[in-house]
Amino acid sequence: MNRLLKRHIAFMFFVVLCSLDYAYSSNLFTAQTRQDSLQTDTSNIEKRNYENLNDTYSGEDFIYERSVENSGWWARFKQWLSDFLKDLFDINTNARASDITDIALNIFYVVLFLLVVFFIVKAIMNKEGNWVFGRSSDKNIIPVIDIENNIYQTNFKALIETAESENNYRLAIRYYYLWLLKTLSEAEIIDYDVEKTNSDYYLEITKEDTRKEFSYTSYLYNYVWYGEFDVDQQQFNKAKIAFTHFLKSVKS
Known part of the structure; x- marks a missing residue:
């Protein structure tokens, strides 16, 4: 493959990575801006007492724990990857870990796509890709x-x-x-x-x-x-x- 084509593929990959990084940074900036713009409530708070909360909120509608046992393999994999990244990078919230997981998977898709394009173009340029266009390779x-x-x-x-x-x-x-x-x-x-x-x-x-x-x-x-x-x-x-x-x- 000539150097010009390699540079084009590398440039495409760089642009995609920059776009994904910019999108993620924009989301973090927006979330931080919203957080910084919150107002503090200084009014008096009336203290209330509640009894028997466990009995009152014990129904199925009040179970908020995550459950992935009945999900598909892809959902379970994403959940595992999210938990792994959360522990690895000491991420504070599940939502942020989920966002980073989505970005990582998107980068993986882009890299996989570029690799497929690279090998197809390389095969065609080496005259090994005639089968792509339905021609017999026996004539080589x-x-x-x-x-x-x-x-x-x-x-x-x-x-x-x-x-x-x-x-x-x-x-x-x-x-x-x-x-x-x-x-x-x-x-x-x-x-x-x-x-x-x-x-x-x-x-x-x-x-x-x-x-x-x-x-x-x-x-x-x-x-x-x-x-x-x-x-x-x-x-x-x-x-x-x-x-x-x-x-x-x-x-x-």
Whole structure:
């Protein structure tokens, strides 16, 4: 995923967090303002005596304890989380703990949503998300790592034709390079090993002309493949000429 998309996702996440924090802060400020604006009653209070209050208010209508046994699992979870946060942060009231729980859950929803979007976009950009649009993934080209381990059994000409037909010129250059290594190895000019680098192969080549051509084609390959530059047809044709000329000179 490119850096610009990552920055957009990070910015979205930051904006959501700021919005939630602002909403919660506004609620606390409003509640504090209301509390500060209360007037004190200084009038005389007449003392009254009540008897047998337990008997008078013992009915079911006067039971105010919380009960979540008969609630759904989600309500029980929210209640557990609210109690947990209340104890963890030493929150004074159940109402405030409930508000913080709601904010925490909202943040979790936003993070979960952003993660889902991130992985979907990443899959699409890696050309692994064709199934999202109902297309078959069986048309994907063989992974390059598998080809590297089996270059002697690979038909590079067919793979290059397929990549060219799909205008995937970077991948076609990759196949040309592996085809070149295969040809050099079969001609016993190099000893192919998947762990070796271009410098390793360059040092194994004894003929100066072959070294120069290998150095140039390796430069083209590194520039196109590892540089991750977009290659148009005109640029590809120039690189194609260099690779095909080198392949013919090795085979002759």
